[in-house]
Amino acid sequence: GQQLNQSPQSMFIQEGEDVxxxxxxxxxxxxWLWYKQDPGEGPVLxxxxxxxxxxxxxxxxxxxxxITRKDSFLNISASIPSDVGIYFCAGQPxxxxxxxxxxxxxxxxxxxx
Amino acid sequence: xxxxxxTPRYLIKTRGQQVTLxxxxxxxxxxxxWYQQTPGQGLQFLFEYFSETQRNKGNFxxxxxxxxxxxSRSEMNVSTLELGDSALYLxxxxxxxxxxxxxxxxxxxxxx
Numbered sequence: 001g002q003q004l005n006q007s008p009q010s011m012f013i014q015e016g017e018d019v020x021x022x023x024x025x026x027x028x029x030x031x032w033l034w035y036k037q038d039p040g041e042g043p044v045l046x047x048x049x050x051x052x053x054x055x056x057x058x059x060x061x062x063x064x065x066x067i068t069r070k071d072s073f074l075n076i077s078a079s080i081p082s083d084v085g086i087y088f089c090a091g092q093p094x095x096x097x098x099x100x101x102x103x104x105x106x107x108x109x110x111x112x113x
Numbered sequence: 114x115x116x117x118x119x120t121p122r123y124l125i126k127t128r129g130q131q132v133t134l135x136x137x138x139x140x141x142x143x144x145x146x147w148y149q150q151t152p153g154q155g156l157q158f159l160f161e162y163f164s165e166t167q168r169n170k171g172n173f174x175x176x177x178x179x180x181x182x183x184x185s186r187s188e189m190n191v192s193t194l195e196l197g198d199s200a201l202y203l204x205x206x207x208x209x210x211x212x213x214x215x216x217x218x219x220x221x222x223x224x225x
Contacts, residue, residue: 031212042117042203042216043156088156092212100146100169101212105155 002027006089006104013079014112021107022073023089031092032065032072033101038085046087047074069094081111117206117217125223131192134220138185138206144168145187146214147179148203156203162187194224 006023013019023032031050035043047056049065049072056063063074072091076083089104118137126132138145146169147159158171162181179189191198201221205214 033213035216040201040221042119042201042219045213045215048213098163098168098212100158100161100171101214103156 002093002102004089004091004102004104006107008107009105010108010110012110012112015079015081017079019076019079019083019109020073021087022071023091023104024071025091025102026070028069028094029091030069030094032063033090034061034063034072034074035088035090036085037088037106043088079111081113084109084111117204117215119204119217119220121220122218123221125225126194128194128196128224130194131190132194132222133188133190134202134204134222136187136189136204136206136217138187138204139208139215142206142208143185144207144214145181145185146205146207147187147189148205149173150201150203150219151199159189191222196224198222199224
């Protein structure tokens with residue numbers, strides 16, 4: 001089945017640093033979603049992207065839908081301790097109808113104060 | 114708008130028992146998906162219901178089943194519980210653009 005390659009798997013950064021993570025696929029997607037999951041909680045939708053090239057911000061978070069439609073990235077600027085968590089990308093394969101979203105395996109972010 | 118509500122939040126069961134988890138989607142959403150999450154395994158898709166019909170099914174044994182009611186509320190059932198069924202079970206509600214889904218807080222199941 002479809003797979004998303006999400007990288008990096010984990011990262012340790014200093015508070016105040018910027019963070020970048022990405023998701024790639026071997027096939028075209030028509031939706032890219034980014035979620036954050038805090039320990040013991042369900043994933044929370046951060047940003048949704050529906051058009052190739054779309055760049056969307058949510059506070060200190062910025063995500064882009066790659067123009068090839070096969071990738072997406074998420075940037076976090078000036079990280080703070082509450083950014084700690086697991087970030088998941090998810091996508092809807094192109095022309096897949098109502099098949100389930102495909103999820104990446106997550107990027108675990110740790111912020112050192 | 115209320116979010117996705119899952120009950121119970123935590124539960125402990127014994128091997129061989131069965132369990133039922135409940136999910137109330139966001140008002141107006143007709144799709145409910147269920148996922149299993151274990152450490153190191155990411156999000157594993159169980160099944161999706163839309164308008165009371167199972168629309169998609171993941172690769173889980175028949176011990177895992179679900180249903181959806183006319184008010185879009187959904188339940189999932191796991192019979193003959195095994196230790197490996199211990200996990201966070203997440204329900205997600207969908208109905209917006211691009212198959213975007215919104216997760217509940219999850220139900221933590223521990224099988225002893």
